[in-house]
Amino acid sequence: MSVISIKEVSKIYNPDKIPVKAVDKVDLEIEKGEFTAIVGPSGSGKSTFLNIVGGLDNPSSGAVVIDGVDISTFKESALIDFRLNNIGFVFQSYNLIPVLSSLENVEFIMLMQKIPKEQRHARAIELLKEVGLEKHLDRKPSELSGGQQQRVAVARALASRPKFILADEPTANLDSHSTENLMGMMADINKKEEATFLFATHDQRVIDKARRVVTLEDGRIVKDEKR
Amino acid sequence: MYFTLAWRNIWRNKRRTFITVGSISFAVFIAVVMQSMQKGSYARMVDTAVSFYTGYIQVHKDGYWEEKILDNIMPLDEGQISQIEGVDHVKLVFPRLESFALASKEMNSKGVVVLGIDPDKENQLTNLKSKIAHGQYLQPNDDGALISEGLAEYLELGVGDTLVLIGQGYHGVNAAGKFLVQGVLDIPSPEMNSGTVYLPLQRAQWFYGAEGLISGYVIDVQEQNMVPGVTAELQTLFDSEIYEVMDWPTMLPDLVQSIELDYVSGLVMLIILYFIISFGILGTFIMMTNERSYEFGVMTAIGTQKLRLVLIMFLEILMLAALSVVVGSLLAMPLVLYFNANPIVMTGETANMYEKFGVEPIIPFAKDPMIFIHHAAVVFIVSVLLSVYPVVSILNLKIIKALKS
Numbered sequence: 001m002s003v004i005s006i007k008e009v010s011k012i013y014n015p016d017k018i019p020v021k022a023v024d025k026v027d028l029e030i031e032k033g034e035f036t037a038i039v040g041p042s043g044s045g046k047s048t049f050l051n052i053v054g055g056l057d058n059p060s061s062g063a064v065v066i067d068g069v070d071i072s073t074f075k076e077s078a079l080i081d082f083r084l085n086n087i088g089f090v091f092q093s094y095n096l097i098p099v100l101s102s103l104e105n106v107e108f109i110m111l112m113q114k115i116p117k118e119q120r121h122a123r124a125i126e127l128l129k130e131v132g133l134e135k136h137l138d139r140k141p142s143e144l145s146g147g148q149q150q151r152v153a154v155a156r157a158l159a160s161r162p163k164f165i166l167a168d169e170p171t172a173n174l175d176s177h178s179t180e181n182l183m184g185m186m187a188d189i190n191k192k193e194e195a196t197f198l199f200a201t202h203d204q205r206v207i208d209k210a211r212r213v214v215t216l217e218d219g220r221i222v223k224d225e226k227r
Numbered sequence: 228m229y230f231t232l233a234w235r236n237i238w239r240n241k242r243r244t245f246i247t248v249g250s251i252s253f254a255v256f257i258a259v260v261m262q263s264m265q266k267g268s269y270a271r272m273v274d275t276a277v278s279f280y281t282g283y284i285q286v287h288k289d290g291y292w293e294e295k296i297l298d299n300i301m302p303l304d305e306g307q308i309s310q311i312e313g314v315d316h317v318k319l320v321f322p323r324l325e326s327f328a329l330a331s332k333e334m335n336s337k338g339v340v341v342l343g344i345d346p347d348k349e350n351q352l353t354n355l356k357s358k359i360a361h362g363q364y365l366q367p368n369d370d371g372a373l374i375s376e377g378l379a380e381y382l383e384l385g386v387g388d389t390l391v392l393i394g395q396g397y398h399g400v401n402a403a404g405k406f407l408v409q410g411v412l413d414i415p416s417p418e419m420n421s422g423t424v425y426l427p428l429q430r431a432q433w434f435y436g437a438e439g440l441i442s443g444y445v446i447d448v449q450e451q452n453m454v455p456g457v458t459a460e461l462q463t464l465f466d467s468e469i470y471e472v473m474d475w476p477t478m479l480p481d482l483v484q485s486i487e488l489d490y491v492s493g494l495v496m497l498i499i500l501y502f503i504i505s506f507g508i509l510g511t512f513i514m515m516t517n518e519r520s521y522e523f524g525v526m527t528a529i530g531t532q533k534l535r536l537v538l539i540m541f542l543e544i545l546m547l548a549a550l551s552v553v554v555g556s557l558l559a560m561p562l563v564l565y566f567n568a569n570p571i572v573m574t575g576e577t578a579n580m581y582e583k584f585g586v587e588p589i590i591p592f593a594k595d596p597m598i599f600i601h602h603a604a605v606v607f608i609v610s611v612l613l614s615v616y617p618v619v620s621i622l623n624l625k626i627i628k629a630l631k632s
Contacts, residue, residue: 056626080533083528089528095525099235100228100235156529
């Protein structure tokens with residue numbers, strides 16, 4: 001069974017005035033363990049599509065089925081809980097909580113999942129080791145480089161043991177070296193833990209690492225290439 | 228972790244936090260100092276008024292205070308005095324007989340208040356002895372009288388002269404007597420100074436044909452704040468169908484009213500102060516909310532329920548308020564304690580005016596912990612009310628819009 005099943009999803013802005021179709025009847029199936037890049041020019045609907053897949057936005061029509069659950073009709077509060085327990089997010093600007101240390105940022109997600117303190121502490125340390133930041137557990141985001149912050153963000157995304165991880169332009173603010181490191185690390189996690197990754201990106205270095213590339217144009221899938 | 232997060236969040240912008248805490252603390256400081264001064268001076272006014280004449284509590288026959296006539300007086304009962312003395316925090320109890328008479332000398336006459344007193348005990352409360360301008364203070368078995376200076380001037384009486392009193396005694400008998408003026412009193416109250424005569428209790432009872440009878444008991448207590456408790460206990464001791472137990476606010480409604488009036492004017496000033504400070508607090512809350520709308524968007528995106536964000540923001544607000552209250556109170560406390568122990572001494576004309584009315588020209592500060600608690604409560608209530616803005620903003624947060632902000 002697919003982890004993500006998108007069925008005839010459309011998103012229309014201003015439906016009553018001047019309708020703008022950001023996503024137009026898209027169908028997509030993502031299997032467990034995929035490492036997929038969504039690509040396309042600016043305005044192609046990548047971000048809107050990712051927001052809908054991630055449960056940040058509701059589609060105007062169609063169904064978004066995650067691990068067998070249709071979330072397209074969920075109310076806000078239910079969606080928040082669903083995201084917490086099923087989807088990991090990695091954002092372009094890292095978006096760590098600035099006043100918490102690396103360890104606390106990773107633990108925070110598990111705190112909301114009501115995981116006991118000892119367990120979440122141990123898992124946060126384990127994840128930060130996995131992303132190579134075991135020496136920076138107590139550092140605040142402002143004391144880390146961009147690449148290191150993005151690694152913490154990946155560890156945070158993995159902390160809740162999600163069904164898949166959504167990464168929106170994860171390397172946009174990173175230099176080549178950091179991009180190489182981050183993508184290598186995510187690819188390793190993808191293989192080792194069979195974690196499913198879905199990226200929206202312009203970055204060719206990310207596209208090169210992807211095993212499947214879905215191209216969007218004008219809100220429609222124009223190409224779906226498996227490697 | 229929510230506490231940690233909230234505490235660290237308020238120090239993200241140290242300058243803003245210092246300014247906010249500073250402004251709220253300033254309001255608390257001003258409010259506490261102002262009210263301590265007000266309440267201290269009120270307590271002083273009450274002490275003065277009470278020790279001048281009424282005492283803190285009086286017990287009479289029911290209806291006496293409403294209609295102060297000799298038919299409403301009651302028997303002096305040593306057993307009742309012992310009972311009253313046995314009540315906790317009672318400092319002093321003594322009987323008094325009070326009525327009216329016409330005082331005259333040769334062709335002049337004037338209506339006067341006649342007070343039959345226990346000279347020693349009366350002096351302990353009212354310090355009457357110190358008000359002797361000429362002559363000598365009364366002894367319990369003396370036959371003479373003390374008269375106020377205004378009366379002495381009006382009737383052209385001096386020490387050693389004879390004062391004639393005529394009036395109506397108990398149950399309508401005629402009351403008439405001649406009394407040697409033993410001393411002249413300089414009473415600060417103009418009203419009392421114009422026509423008051425003090426007689427030893429037994430002489431007054433003889434004059435009015437009211438042997439063994441008194442108007443009531445005058446009671447002094449250890450501390451002003453003990454009055455309600457002592458009054459309540461006395462009310463259980465005296466049958467309310469026969470006796471009335473009255474505390475000073477009931478006996479001195481004009482004083483209560485003038486204190487309330489002054490208190491309200493002070494309160495208006497404080498409300499204006501808090502109103503101005505509230506705008507500052509609101510400004511901080513708006514900034515705290517708006518500058519973090521992207522962060523709130525991210526936190527909601529990764530699975531933080533909005534109510535949790537509200538909780539974190541609310542904790543931040545409570546911490547800011549608590550910090551401000553603590554700082555403001557700590558700043559005010561030494562000042563209040565210092566001026567409680569060393570009251571402000573008034574000088575010049577104000578001092579003269581106070582002294583003329585028998586009030587020591589000082590303003591002591593009240594060190595009542597309730598003043599601090601009240602203002603802490605006000606700051607908390609204001610903060611909670613103003614927190615409606617961040618709460619509503621967070622609850623109405625649109626994730627996509629916030630993530631694009």
